[in-house]
Amino acid sequence: MTTPSTPELTVAVEPEHEPHLVEAVRAAGGAITGLADARALVWVGGGTDFPALPDTVEWVALKTAGIEEFVTAGVIDDKRLWTNASGFYADNVAEHALALLLAGLRQINTSVLRHWDKERIDASVRSLHGSTVTIIGAGGIATSLIPRLDAAGAKVIAVNRSGREVPGAALTLPSARMAEVWTATDHVVLAAPSTPETRHLINGDTLAALPEHAWIVNVARGPLIDQAALITALREGQIAGAALDVTDPEPPDPDDEIWSLPNVIITPHVANPASGLTRTMAPWLAENVRRFRAGEQMLSVVAAGRDY
Amino acid sequence: MTTPSTPELTVAVEPEHEPHLVEAVRAAGGAITGLADARALVWVGGGTDFPALPDTVEWVALKTAGIEEFVTAGVIDDKRLWTNASGFYADNVAEHALALLLAGLRQINTSVLRHWDKERIDASVRSLHGSTVTIIGAGGIATSLIPRLDAAGAKVIAVNRSGREVPGAALTLPSARMAEVWTATDHVVLAAPSTPETRHLINGDTLAALPEHAWIVNVARGPLIDQAALITALREGQIAGAALDVTDPEPPDPDDEIWSLPNVIITPHVANPASGLTRTMAPWLAENVRRFRAGEQMLSVVAAGRDY
Missing domain, CATH: 3.40.50.720 (NAD(P)-binding Rossmann-like Domain)
Structure with missing residues (x-):
């Protein structure tokens, strides 16, 4: 029965509750919620099916290093923090x-x-x-x-x-x-x-x-x-x-x-196999959850105007 | 016109004057000679065609790590120092x-x-x-x-x-x-x-x-x-x-x-390719020539009674 020292970080993992990432969020002290209640969105889908974001979402974590598809889809805005997976793989x-x-x-x-x-x-x-x-x-x-x-x-x-x-x-x-x-x-x-x-x-x-x-x-x-x-x-x-x-x-x-x-x-573009991607990303996501909660500088923040 | 401080080390490289090894011997201060005048023999052949050795040969350098074929051929004696290429490759x-x-x-x-x-x-x-x-x-x-x-x-x-x-x-x-x-x-x-x-x-x-x-x-x-x-x-x-x-x-x-x-x-037993063997061995041979001339402990001396 501990009292949280910081406001709870509610995190939606969408469009599917990918188990490695859900576990990483929880291990780093985040609480899994739906998007409507979330302060952070971990998005494991692509650019075309990206959801409309409530203003309450302060941070979006993308799973890829290259974010061309999200730039093309026009989903990246300046209302919140965006991170990609640059360097994770x-x-x-x-x-x-x-x-x-x-x-x-x-x-x-x-x-x-x-x-x-x-x-x-x-x-x-x-x-x-x-x-x-x-x-x-x-x-x-x-x-x-x-x-x-x-x-x-x-x-x-x-x-x-x-x-x-x-x-x-x-x-x-x-x-x-x-x-x-x-x-x-x-x-x-x-x-x-x-x-x-x-x-x-x-x-x-x-x-x-x-x-x-x-x-x-x-x-x-x-x-x-x-x-x-x-x-x-x-x-x-x-x-x-x-x-x-x-x-x-x-x-x-x-x-x-x-x-x-x-x-x-x-080899068929498997240097970073899709099959193991979320498992590889999980510890990095956990570290970013920790940093967000602690108010520290985040890893792999997407710089405005760059698409890689 | 320097005077050698140690007796000249005469070395035969046989059965062929393999260029990488000849160069290595010379670079380390050895002089290339025929077998009759040699204090050392660098043998790049196999076990079956191994020559009769004059008593004046003090050191034989074999090119392989495994020396089963020389043991089988009965050429290794205790009248001189034998080295193999253990560790060189x-x-x-x-x-x-x-x-x-x-x-x-x-x-x-x-x-x-x-x-x-x-x-x-x-x-x-x-x-x-x-x-x-x-x-x-x-x-x-x-x-x-x-x-x-x-x-x-x-x-x-x-x-x-x-x-x-x-x-x-x-x-x-x-x-x-x-x-x-x-x-x-x-x-x-x-x-x-x-x-x-x-x-x-x-x-x-x-x-x-x-x-x-x-x-x-x-x-x-x-x-x-x-x-x-x-x-x-x-x-x-x-x-x-x-x-x-x-x-x-x-x-x-x-x-x-x-x-x-x-x-x-x-792969067809090419971890240590025969085609590059003497080139790989050359710096090690040079070091053993230097050590022999200096009277230092040699590398890869063949221990009696072991065939590897």
Whole structure:
């Protein structure tokens, strides 16, 4: 029989009472209610079915990192606080990026397809140890990936907008100097948002500048790569391979040439699996509930005028 | 025109003048000669074509970690120092073990085989982050793998003969207590030598004790696993999958059921690729040349009476 020291935080989890998130809210001291009585809404649906909000809702927590669909639907207003899941899934995506890179270097793809083709595979296996990996985009994914690459004995070059030093990277370059990295790198991981500036940053010119043993990993968005130029480079052996969790278009057409290339690994946009999303988000939501109740700065507040 | 402070170390690199090793010997101050004039022999051949050694050879450096073939051929004597390559390739093998584990957890195998099968693959992807990995065998491979797993957010249980604490492992158990680990682990990496004691340490009983989501990685030797029991467990979904760089027999028969299982990844014994072996060995050889010249304790001295 304790008396709450702060006003009760009533939280609606909609459109369904997702159990991991309901439990997280309760564990952090929130009370689950319907939307009419809620001070906060945890929205696990999409943009098109977003409900009309009572003025009493002070905070809306969205489940995705990218919020394009909510911006498009015009639901984000300035009457309350909005948070997304930016950064919540970074560990998961970083792990997938490492899995893709190692799968390529270690020829897991061709091993799966060609049974005990030892002579050819042995000659194609390369080591991540001792190599230089450039990460384009220095947000949460890069922050989570860098220690993994460091433990694997790889050196990291980070590229971000500002060029502000990224902890753990041997070198950080601003995106304006991106042209310098291609000849200095062994492998590339794309982890940048999709914007007009990042569109086709991997193109015929950058592919020509990369070394022949280079693998390109994309865990960001398909349009960062000029896919036609990539296919040409892969067909001609200009680079060693591409391991893609995202494509453009996505998914590729069933008769797209990209499916037939032996030096391509495609996973179906599962770096952050939808099946485990709410479980992954739960501890972060709990932390934001705690912060809201304590009046502290919230995680992943959506900045006005940005859609990523 | 410097005068050597120690007698010249003459080294034969045979049966071929392998360039990476010749360069390593020279860089460490050794002089390349023929076998008749050599104080040291770097032998990059096998056991059957091993030459008769002049008594003037004080040190033989073998290129492999396992030296069964030289023991079988009866060439190892007690007239001089013998070194093998134990530990030289640990980073490489540890990296392959991590690649296999992540490839399984991240469903790279089924992604390569089944195009954009998102619904099924999404539900099958699991994260290494937050899991417990048991490494059986706590030698160089484990030492190299533990920091990689640690950076990936996985906890490690190590099992070795003595139970002497392995740095970085959350728990170390002696092999006599191995039965305790199966229910406490999410995934297993086999990195132990092949001995009568380790034969079939993965068997019907241990497979039954492992959780359903477990992946087993074998970068050691095929006989550590009772392969018939493994196939049954994989067919029946008793564990999630097996990622194997070694098999028993090796390679599996072309019509072996193991090739047809979707939850198996097989790479053709390439964790330490033969194609890159001398390049990987070169810096270690250079260090041993330096130590020999300086009269220091050598790396990887072959202990009498052991064949691994």
